[in-house]
Amino acid sequence: MVLTGAGMSAESGLRTFREMGGLWEEYDVTEVATPEAWERDPELVQRFYNERRKQLLESEPNKGHRGLAGLEKYFDVQIITQNVDDLHERAGNSKVLHLHGELRKARSSADPNLVYEIEGWELKMGDSCEKGSQLRPHVVWFGEPVPAMVEAAQIASEADIFVVVGSSLNVYPAAGLIGYAPQNASLWLIDPENVMAPVNRHVEIIQEKAGKGVELLTRRLLDKYGK
Ligand code: NAD
Numbered sequence: 001m002v003l004t005g006a007g008m009s010a011e012s013g014l015r016t017f018r019e020m021g022g023l024w025e026e027y028d029v030t031e032v033a034t035p036e037a038w039e040r041d042p043e044l045v046q047r048f049y050n051e052r053r054k055q056l057l058e059s060e061p062n063k064g065h066r067g068l069a070g071l072e073k074y075f076d077v078q079i080i081t082q083n084v085d086d087l088h089e090r091a092g093n094s095k096v097l098h099l100h101g102e103l104r105k106a107r108s109s110a111d112p113n114l115v116y117e118i119e120g121w122e123l124k125m126g127d128s129c130e131k132g133s134q135l136r137p138h139v140v141w142f143g144e145p146v147p148a149m150v151e152a153a154q155i156a157s158e159a160d161i162f163v164v165v166g167s168s169l170n171v172y173p174a175a176g177l178i179g180y181a182p183q184n185a186s187l188w189l190i191d192p193e194n195v196m197a198p199v200n201r202h203v204e205i206i207q208e209k210a211g212k213g214v215e216l217l218t219r220r221l222l223d224k225y226g227k
Contacts, residue, residue, distance in 0.1 A: 002165060003165070003177055004068075005081075005164075007167065008166040009065075009085050009166075014059055017029070017168075032048045034143055035141055035143060037141075038109075042125060043125055049123065049139070052084075052103055053121040053123075057120075063214070064166075064214045067217075067218060068088065068091065068165075068214055069093045077095065079095060081098055082099050082171065084098065084100055084102055084139050097148055099149065101137070101140045102139070104117065107129075107138040108131065109133050109134045110129070110131060114130065116129070116135065123136075146173055149173050153177065153180050156180035156181055157181070159182065161186050162178060162186070163188040163190065164195075164197065166190065167191070175198060176198070187199070187202070189204070190214065191207065
């Protein structure tokens with residue numbers, strides 16, 4: 001299982017959360033990505049996500065994404081991503097679970113089960129679901145529940161190999177997933193910074209960016225598991 005965060009997509013030109021964390025048109029990201037912000041100023045929230053979506057459509061999977069797709073030749077790879085981009089899918093990974101939603105989808109603000117693909121980059125005020133309610137970005141905002149966590153915890157608890165790529169492991173509940181890995185699972189962490197995993201166990205650290213890091217990981221896994 002591979003848990004990925006914003007750093008996974010940094011080499012595709014998408015900014016990490018911390019890089020975005022400053023002021024964005026006078027608002028803090030944490031203040032744009034909340035249910036309260038949507039109540040207060042939905043146009044601003046739409047604009048913020050429209051901008052992210054436009055950037056995503058102009059971006060491509062990087063060497064790290066492609067490397068994780070390549071691992072499927074040797075292992076049963078399950079990606080669990082905190083990212084809302086679709087770069088893992090575009091790189092070719094077949095099993096991708098999105099914890100925090102998907103930027104290229106919209107959902108009804110009245111019925112969370114009504115989810116739609118967005119054509120192009122723009123979601124507008126006035127775009128509505130089949131029941132007539134305004135569409136909102138299909139992303140999990142700060143303070144909202146993370147429905148995919150149950151499935152993610154189940155997957156983590158069955159992992160033989162648990163890899164984290166490009167996550168500061170600051171955003172919960174996602175960061176807690178590593179704690180579900182079985183005692184005999186091997187744990188790996190790829191990040192150019194010195195990230196602390198919230199577990200009292202040995203973690204193999206590969207202190208590199210995602211592209212180079214996944215290449216080194218692949219080599220070491222193939223050695224270790226004799227593939
Ligand atoms: P974070 O910004 O808190 O941490 C990013 C981590 O990536 C840091 O530890 C940083 O050192 C590392 N990093 C930077 N460049 C890297 C590279 N080239 N290769 C590998 N690692 C690199 O991100 P987070 O832990 O994912 O949590 C932030 C939240 O923001 C998540 O919920 C995520 O959904 C959201 N987010 C998503 C996207 C996206 O979809 N692409 C982008 C920004 C933020």
